[in-house]
Amino acid sequence: MQKPADYKRPEVRVRYSVEEFHRLKLGYARTTCNTLGGYVRKVSLGQPVEIVHRNKSFDDFVGEIVLLRKEMAALRQDHRLSPGEQAQLVLLHQKIQTTIDKIVQLCMQMSNQAPASQKR
Template sequence: MEKQDENRSKTLLTRLKPAEYKYIYTSFKKTRFNKLSEYCRSILLSKPVVVTYRDKSMDEMLEELSLLRKELNAIGNNLNQAVRQINSSHGNADNRLWLNLLSIIGSKVDPAIHQIKERMQSFSVLWSQKLKPGEASSVQ
C-alpha cells in the first residue's frame, strides 16, 4: 500500500458574490472550525459539520449568576468567620447568645445557599451547552 501525500498541494479557487460569501462565512461562524478553509473542505468532502448554537441573550444572565455565586460564597465565608471568632472566645454569656443565634441562622441559610448553588450550576451547564441536547431535559 502506498503512503498518501499528507500535504495539501492542490489549490481550488472559487469566485463568489458578496452575498454568497456572507452566507458561507456566517454559516462557518456557527461551527467549531477555526479556519474557513477547514469548513469549506469539510462541506466539499461531505464530512460531518458540527454546528453550535449559543443563546446570547443568556450571557447577561450567566454573568449575573456568576456574581451571585461569588456573593453567596462571601456570605458563607463571613458567617463561618463569625462562628469561629465566637468559638475562640469561650465563656462570655453574650458569646453564647450570639453563638446560638448564628447556629440557628446558619442551619437555615446553609441548605438554601447549597440549593441555590446547585441550581445555578445546572443552569450554567445547560446554557453553556456542555450537555448534549438529549441530556438538557434531565437538568431541572
C-alpha cells in the first residue's frame, strides 16, 4: 500500500528585486550549502550557515594565471614564431608552472594549518 503524497506542505514564496537577489546569491556563494533554497531555509530559520573564507587576492592571482596560460598557448600556436622563440616560450612556461606549483604547495600547507571555514 502506497503512502499518500503530501501535496499540502507549507510553502513560502518571496520576491526579490534584482539587486536583492544578487546580494542573496553572493551570500549563498560564500557558503557550503548545496542549494540556494537550502541556504534561504537555514538563514530564515536562524540555523548556522557554514561560510567558506577565501583569499580574494589569491583568487585574482589565479584568474590572471589562467589568462596568461591562454595567451601563452595562443602564442605557441602562432606560426610566426621561430623554433628558437617557441623553445624560449616553452621554457618560460615551465618556469612559471614550477613557481605556481611551489605557491600551491605553500597554500596547501597553510590551509592544513588554519581552519578553511567557520560557522556563522
